[in-house]
Amino acid sequence: xxxxxxxxxxxxxxxxxxxxxxxxxxxxxxxxxxxxxxxxxxxxxxxxxxxxxxxxxxxxxxxxxxxxxxxxxxxxxxxxxxxxxxxxxxxxxxxxxxxxxxxxxxxxxxxxxxxxxxxxxxxxxxxxxxxxxxxxxxxxxxxxxxxxxxxxxxxxxxxxxxxxxxxxxxxxxxxxxxxxxxxxxxxxxxxxxxxxxxxxxxxxxxxxxxxxxxxxxxxxxxxxxxxxxxxxxxxxxxxxxxxxxxxxxxxxxxxxxxxxxxxxxxxxxxxxxxxxxxxxxxxxxxxxxxxxxxxxxxxxxxxx
Amino acid sequence: xxxxxxxxxxxxxxxxxxxxxxxxxxxxxxxxxxxxxxxxxxxxxxxxxxxxxxxxxxxxxxxxxxxxxxxxxxxxxxxxxxxxxxxxxxxxxxxxxxxxxxxxxxxxxxxxxxxxxxxxxxxxxxxxxxxxxxxxxxxxxxxxxxxxxxxxxxxxxxxxxxxxxxxxxxxxxxxxxxxxxxxxxxxxxxxxxxxxxxxxxxxxxxxxxxxxxxxxxxxxxxxxxxxxxxxxxxxxxxxxxxxxxxxxxxxxxxxxxxxxxxxxxxxxxxxxxxx
Amino acid sequence: xxxxxxxxxxxxxxxxxxxxxxxxxxxxxxxxxxxxxxxxxxxxxxxxxxxxxxxxxxxxxxxxxxxxxxxxxxxxxxxxxxxxxxxxxxxxxxxxxxxxxxxxxxxxxxxxxxxxxxxxxxxxxxxxxxxxxxxxxxxxxxxxxxxxxxxxxxxxxxxxxxxxxxxxxxxxxxxxxxxxxxxxxxxxxxxxxxxxxxxxxxxxxxxxxxxxxxxxxxxxxxxxxxxxxxxxxxxxxxxxxxxxxxxxxxxxxxxxxxxxxxxxxxxx
Numbered sequence: 001x002x003x004x005x006x007x008x009x010x011x012x013x014x015x016x017x018x019x020x021x022x023x024x025x026x027x028x029x030x031x032x033x034x035x036x037x038x039x040x041x042x043x044x045x046x047x048x049x050x051x052x053x054x055x056x057x058x059x060x061x062x063x064x065x066x067x068x069x070x071x072x073x074x075x076x077x078x079x080x081x082x083x084x085x086x087x088x089x090x091x092x093x094x095x096x097x098x099x100x101x102x103x104x105x106x107x108x109x110x111x112x113x114x115x116x117x118x119x120x121x122x123x124x125x126x127x128x129x130x131x132x133x134x135x136x137x138x139x140x141x142x143x144x145x146x147x148x149x150x151x152x153x154x155x156x157x158x159x160x161x162x163x164x165x166x167x168x169x170x171x172x173x174x175x176x177x178x179x180x181x182x183x184x185x186x187x188x189x190x191x192x193x194x195x196x197x198x199x200x201x202x203x204x205x206x207x208x209x210x211x212x213x214x215x216x217x218x219x220x221x222x223x224x225x226x227x228x229x230x231x232x233x234x235x236x237x238x239x240x241x242x243x244x245x246x247x248x249x250x251x252x253x254x255x256x257x258x259x260x261x262x263x264x265x266x267x268x269x270x271x272x273x274x275x276x277x278x279x280x281x282x283x284x285x286x287x288x289x290x291x292x293x294x295x296x297x298x299x300x301x302x303x304x
Numbered sequence: 305x306x307x308x309x310x311x312x313x314x315x316x317x318x319x320x321x322x323x324x325x326x327x328x329x330x331x332x333x334x335x336x337x338x339x340x341x342x343x344x345x346x347x348x349x350x351x352x353x354x355x356x357x358x359x360x361x362x363x364x365x366x367x368x369x370x371x372x373x374x375x376x377x378x379x380x381x382x383x384x385x386x387x388x389x390x391x392x393x394x395x396x397x398x399x400x401x402x403x404x405x406x407x408x409x410x411x412x413x414x415x416x417x418x419x420x421x422x423x424x425x426x427x428x429x430x431x432x433x434x435x436x437x438x439x440x441x442x443x444x445x446x447x448x449x450x451x452x453x454x455x456x457x458x459x460x461x462x463x464x465x466x467x468x469x470x471x472x473x474x475x476x477x478x479x480x481x482x483x484x485x486x487x488x489x490x491x492x493x494x495x496x497x498x499x500x501x502x503x504x505x506x507x508x509x510x511x512x513x514x515x516x517x518x519x520x521x522x523x524x525x526x527x528x529x530x531x532x533x534x535x536x537x538x539x540x541x542x543x544x545x546x547x548x549x550x551x552x553x554x555x556x557x558x559x560x561x562x563x564x565x566x567x568x569x570x571x572x573x574x575x576x577x578x579x
Numbered sequence: 580x581x582x583x584x585x586x587x588x589x590x591x592x593x594x595x596x597x598x599x600x601x602x603x604x605x606x607x608x609x610x611x612x613x614x615x616x617x618x619x620x621x622x623x624x625x626x627x628x629x630x631x632x633x634x635x636x637x638x639x640x641x642x643x644x645x646x647x648x649x650x651x652x653x654x655x656x657x658x659x660x661x662x663x664x665x666x667x668x669x670x671x672x673x674x675x676x677x678x679x680x681x682x683x684x685x686x687x688x689x690x691x692x693x694x695x696x697x698x699x700x701x702x703x704x705x706x707x708x709x710x711x712x713x714x715x716x717x718x719x720x721x722x723x724x725x726x727x728x729x730x731x732x733x734x735x736x737x738x739x740x741x742x743x744x745x746x747x748x749x750x751x752x753x754x755x756x757x758x759x760x761x762x763x764x765x766x767x768x769x770x771x772x773x774x775x776x777x778x779x780x781x782x783x784x785x786x787x788x789x790x791x792x793x794x795x796x797x798x799x800x801x802x803x804x805x806x807x808x809x810x811x812x813x814x815x816x817x818x819x820x821x822x823x824x825x826x827x828x829x830x831x832x833x834x835x836x837x838x839x840x841x842x843x844x845x846x847x
Contacts, residue, residue: 011847050689050846070592070692084687088608097604101691103592146690342761351771358775362785367637380637492612499618507629517636 001026001153001184002047006056009042016042018208019056024153029175029185031202033195033290035300039208040188041081044157047186048078061152074102077151081158083142085130091141092117092126099148112148119174120144136167143174153184160194172197192290204290204297211297216290223296224288225250227266231259231273232282241278248272253295262292325427326434329418333435348443349450352392356451359512360384375514376545382456386466386542387511389447390534393440393474398502400436401478402494405485408432415577425574429566433478440474441467458544466541472558473534479565480530486572505531510539533557594700597693601701602708609709620713623662624720627655630780641782644814655726656807657779659717659735660742663710664800665774667743670706671751672766679754685845695841699751699834706747707740714739721811729813738810738823742803745826748833749799755840777801799829 002024009017017039024030032040045051046058049065049072058065060072086094095113104112117123120140125133133141139159146154159175160168175198179185189195195202196216204211204219212219229249233241242254249263261269266285273280294300320328364380377383408414415428448463457463484497508518509531515523526532533554540546592600609616635650643653678684685698714736721727750766757763777800786792795801802822809815 048690050686052846070694073690074692076690078690080686080690082683084683084690086604086684086687087682089604093607097600097607098687098691100600100603101592101688101693103596103692149691345764350768354771354775358780362776363634363781365785366641366781367634373637492615495615496618499615499621503622504625507625508633512629513633513637517633 001061002186003059004043004056005058007043007046007053007058008055009039009046009051010054016208017046017054020203020205020208020210022203022210024184024186026184027182028200029179029187029198031195031199032186032188032205033190033192033199033202033294034188034205035190035294037207038205040205041157043205044155044186044188048076048155049073074149075152077146077149077154079143079146079154079156079159081161083138085138085142085145087130089130090126091122091128091130091133094130094141095145095148098145102149104149109148116144116147119147121170134167136163136170139163139167139171140174143171147178151183153186154178156185156187158188158190160189160191168194192294195290202290204294206294206298206300212293219290219293220288224292225262226264226288227262228286228288228292229261229263229266229269229273230282230284230286231261231270231280232257233259233278233280244276244278245269245273251296260292260295262288320422320424320427322426322430325423326430328423329427329431332418333431336435337438348396348439349446352388352447353450355388356381356385360388373514375539376543377539379456381454382543383514383539384512385451385456386539387509387535389444389451389466390470390473390538391506391509391511391531392447393444393470393534394477394505394531395502396440396443397436397474397477398481398497400439401432401481402485402497403491405432405482406488406491406494409486409573409576415573419577425577426570429482429569429573433475433482433566433569436478437471437475440478441471444470444474457542462541462544462546466538469534469537469541469555469558472555472562473531473537476530476534476558476561476565479562479569483565483568483572486569486576505529510535530558530561592692592697594697597697598700598704600693601688601697602705605702605705616709619666620716622665623658623713623717627651627658627720627724630654631658634780643782643808643812644816646812646814648812648814651724652726652728652812653782653808654780655721655724656735656811657777657804659714659721659739659811660803660807661774661777661779661800662717663714663739663743664746664803665770666710666713667706667746668750668766668770670709671702671747672754672757672763675702675751675754676757676760676763679844685841689845695845696838699837699841702751703744703747703834703837707743710743711736711740714743718811727811729811731810731813731815735807735810738803738806741823741826741830742800742806745799745803745830745833748830748837750833752833752836752840755837755844773798773800777804779804799826802826 002022004020004022006019006021007017008015008019020039020043022030022043032038032043034040042051046053046065047060049060049069052066061075063072065072086097089097092113095116096109099109099112100106114123114126117126120137120143122133122137122141122144125137130138130141143156143159146156156175160171163171172194175185175187179198185198187194187198199216201213201215202219203213212223214222231241231245238254238256238259242252242259245259245261246252248269249261251262253260253262261273263269270283270285273283360381364384367380369377369379371378374380374383409416418428419425444467448467451457452463481497484493488494508522509515509526509529511531515526515532518526537551537554537558540551631651631654635654638650640647640649641653642648685695688698689695718727718732718736721732753766776795777798778795783792783795783801786795802825806819806822806826809819
């Protein structure tokens, strides 16, 4: 569906995307995981065919965005990071007018707008002003709008940023239903839980390059241990104590508020730490996540 | 870990006096002014100056200087200047108490933040209006000073009283508009206010031509507009053609409008901030 | 899932149908703001009554191209041209800036098969349609007041639309360079003198034979005012041809610049 070879994007002297290779296959949910400024959004804008490619090759649905922009955009659904709803139109007209931009005929547009209101669970808000919707509803409306042309590929840039936990789960459920129905999803996110929930395959991006690629499980297996023991000590003690627990796991990461000891057997680590007479204020054993993968690959956490 | 030594501040009891309530916002408004005064320069000074040159000087060149037809003015320029400045005072008053009021309620929510302190609704209105009055007073003063060398004033004390009249009519409009804005839910109402309120008033309240040109019926209608009272005062003082009984009526009407406007503004904001 | 039923996406829109869609979008928005739409028509009428008639009583009338014209008949066509100018200016500066920077409306449109050229044409076309409704209504007011003195006046409507087109295109182009609302002071700073000094309320002879007069005669709004005035008074000279060419060139150049600028701003 999408293939990129040596794809680059620069703005003046600043290079946002520094040569990436990506292949998105039909029907999969593909993710770009990385912190803010990793080059995810620039990549998405190039795929959306609104940002010219600086260098390298990009093919979307077999077409070249430089020459077939409108034709490609006709078959994509785009859900941008910030809602770009038309605040001057009501909810229904947002869907209807947007559909008309694709050249879809009036009757079909009306029919689809009604179906999508249903899908986004905002049918009762059809005549409401956009500004009266909650954040979650706006997001669902944006996603509904991106489906008006029944796209072959749906691009979602940070779909749940700024939403409360409940609204996120509603949205994830809807995206999951779309995936089940065979829509190809391309998602950028800086939330590792979102990437794990939604993506079949993902690339970890950092500073414009791809640091790793694979399914969430593959990435965790390749770059982290099965479990992690989190040890919290007093303020300022972590740096010093890191040396004393280093040998207990495969690897130790020092974070400002805690130590992470990577090991396949987290409970054993905790027991060993206490046996050594160290007294952590709190301990937690958990499974490795993509956050750990990112930390391993870049030395930084995703939130930075 | 260091802990900051907390100092107890004197906590005033009871409600603030109106003066205290207003002066506590002085620093806020000084900051606002420092940030925004540049934006006002063009609309405050350049725009009316263009009008004076275009209408007063250039068009005035084609108009017979007949004091009988110009309410006692010896030139069209001398006729139009006091009216234009009064109308300008109204325009500043309205534009400063439309979007900024809605902004403080709806967009920036400044009023809500201020109400979380010991300040009361009345204090917010007073300080806001004081600021607008300051804007009007300074703009009109500069304007009158610039025009002084052009021989449009007949005495030295007249323009000073005229200036006070301009500030008075501006204050009345600021208060009335504040009350309207405080009750308005959407900014669309402002477009209507400008087109159906400000513009017709500017054009037909005797600023550009003597209202006797309107014919007897419309002339009386014009006399009922608040702006006309300001124009009339301003012009009589500038041209030294004061009819003191008329001046008393003009000033009285404007003062009453200020009082009504103040009630209207305070009750409006009070109701709006409750929810 | 019903929402995923196949939708036939036709081939990319033709420029004409794309323009029509953008006009439709603006029309739907305006339907809800009809009060504002209605009052917009009042502006030139009020000026005509105030200056043309109120102040006009103090003036005997002017000679225009050597013929005697009443003051109201002199000011009315100028109001026709300046209201087209003011309307175009509002639409293509404030409204476009708002959509471009705050609403991100054009970003939304560019996610569909629409192109930047479609957006530029659509916005300007809407401005022209709105403007010509106002102009036609104003011409009717002039007719009712006996201020139309020739059949040439029929052409004053397209002339007003041409004025709107020229300014829409150029102002929209200028808007693409604006970064903040403060920049609008500069627009006002240009708008006021153009409105007041383009021989709107007094003949250009007021400037004497100074250089200033030549400057005024070379400004676009003056061309528009004189064009409308020649048509409604029926005193048509070769100057009208100059004005038409002037305004048409201005509009086309503006449109080309808008398109290039939108490409640069939105397609990065």
